Amino acid sequence: MKAFEQNIRKVEPYVPGEQPQRRVIKLNTNENPYPPAPGVTKALREMDADCLRLYPDPEADVLVRELADYYHVGKDQVFVGVGSDDVLSMCFLTFFNSDKPILFPDITYSFYKVWAGLYKIPYECQKLSDDFHMVKEDYYKENGGVIFPNPNAPTALYEELDTVEDIIAHNEDVVVIVDEAYIDFAGRSALELLDKYNNLLVVQTFSKARSMAGMRxxxxxxxxxxIKYLNDAKYSFNSYTMNAASLVCGAEAVKDRAYFEDRVRAVVETREWAKVELGKLGFRFPDSGANFIFATHPDHDAKELFEALKANDIYVRYWGSERIKQYLRISIGTREEMTALFSFLNKYMNR
Amino acid sequence: MKAFEQNIRKVEPYVPGEQPQRRVIKLNTNENPYPPAPGVTKALREMDADCLRLYPDPEADVLVRELADYYHVGKDQVFVGVGSDDVLSMCFLTFFNSDKPILFPDITYSFYKVWAGLYKIPYECQKLSDDFHMVKEDYYKENGGVIFPNPNAPTALYEELDTVEDIIAHNEDVVVIVDEAYIDFAGRSALELLDKYNNLLVVQTFSKARSMAGMRxxxxxxxxxxIKYLNDAKYSFNSYTMNAASLVCGAEAVKDRAYFEDRVRAVVETREWAKVELGKLGFRFPDSGANFIFATHPDHDAKELFEALKANDIYVRYWGSERIKQYLRISIGTREEMTALFSFLNKYMNR
Structure with a gap:
């Protein structure tokens, strides 16, 4: 080892779901099978490249305004970032500065632990029940903040708003973050509770229901x-995060409510049909409120299934970690993609 | 104060140079007065919005490959990020994990202190000489890493490569970062030294010479x-930073070497002429190797000049901090913009 390597941070790099270059059936990163709203194409076509010579608007006004209109909140209630990972990372940095541990579920989005480690934030995982539900009483104890996804990932389970509110109501002295990456495929959003709790922050993304993972x-x-605290933290060390293309494309995507609702409906319809088909094949799964299903099979090893699927150019996600070793996370693709998946599984399982 | 505010990070937010919405002569954020290469417009026009539904390539291959070709290095020698602020912040996090202080000049890019504070990195500022040059012997002492811009900001002074190499050669046990945001307007880059020093990291940007501040x-x-250590750190907590538009537009910009060199030459020509004109008006300034001039006037207060210019829709940058209270930083605009600046100054100073 070189002397200068001593001061270098050593980490366990996260391995993102594969982005294969070949044409495969890609059900491994919860992307949307449909393209973004037509206005996004138009925005790209009409973008004046000359504007790129200037720094983008640090306040991201064009996008913030559309989001504020869409959700009927003030512009001063919206913060935007480079994907919800960027937003969540900034939230950890801004809101979780306590000696008491923050609380989140044991089975959940894997980056929570990473950001806690990065910013030296103590944390304590709360065990989900055997059927993967949150046990709300576990979040009554003293803590430095609370964060959980709803629907949860990778279980896809949606907790009713009553449960979410109960957790917030028991934690009015800390910031509670509800990470709603998949909420549009599920039920009521915690946004309804904003007027009652000013310690509540709801985080959402363009990567799933809005078909714009590529725009971050x-x-x-x-x-x-x-929101003021978040912006202060952001401006203090990186003023310009959102580029000009993401600002205009994002704004166009939000404007087209009809397209958005229609495509969400299509994904949900495919998902409900997929539940029936998976059931017929003998799979078991928590009821999904997301654009993926977290499935296990009593007679087939999950890892073997994962490998067999991959060998046949069908990519799903498998982790192999504690408590979820026998589960596959299957994103909802088009009807055609799901048909190909089921027909392969049918053949494979009935050899 | 609400109870939940106790755990919230309180910061002094950075105030970026103004981005006025009205049409003004904007010489305050060192943007390029010329548009990006024509290929960038073409890339935006031809971009298939459907690709946005997928996550972008986490390895940013299309862009990394072009940069590697352009600079005659391996793909495994290039790391990309959301503007050089993002890259530098990741460098601080990755490379500066020592109990010994990192070293940088007292007058320099203001974010160095911010990132050091953010990641709890001890630092020690080294005083520039009275004529704003680095005193290379100040960097011989024991330290946890070294970083400096060349040309420096906001002084615009370029240090000869011999000086840069001397500092690197005296610091082979730590990582040395040369922040070359403005190098294309100056002289030889520290890239020439890469084969000799594997503790050297050179950081550059698309925001200045490549006219793409808006694309980050x-x-x-x-x-x-x-580069491996940097990527490990990045993947460990944010896998997808560069969006699809910045990848293709960035690649197109790099491909067009002739356009790039021509536009850099135009900015340098305007700068050299601007030096003559500022000299005639009685300004003094360190010799600029950047796309801005850091100027002071023996008979006119810098703050008053700044205000007078602004009142006449000419925006330059003024800080008012220690040692540089009497300086204005003036970006190099088009010939027409600079003519308007000089004609205003001429009138104002000879009232």
């Missing part, structure tokens, strides 16, 4: 007080 | 060893 846009909505 | 692209070039 995420956002947080909360009280003006929380 | 920065990059680091160094030994495969350093």
């Amino acid at each position: 846009i995420g956002y947080a909505i909360g009280s003006p007080l929380l | 692209i920065g990059y680091a070039i160094g030994s495969p060893l350093l």
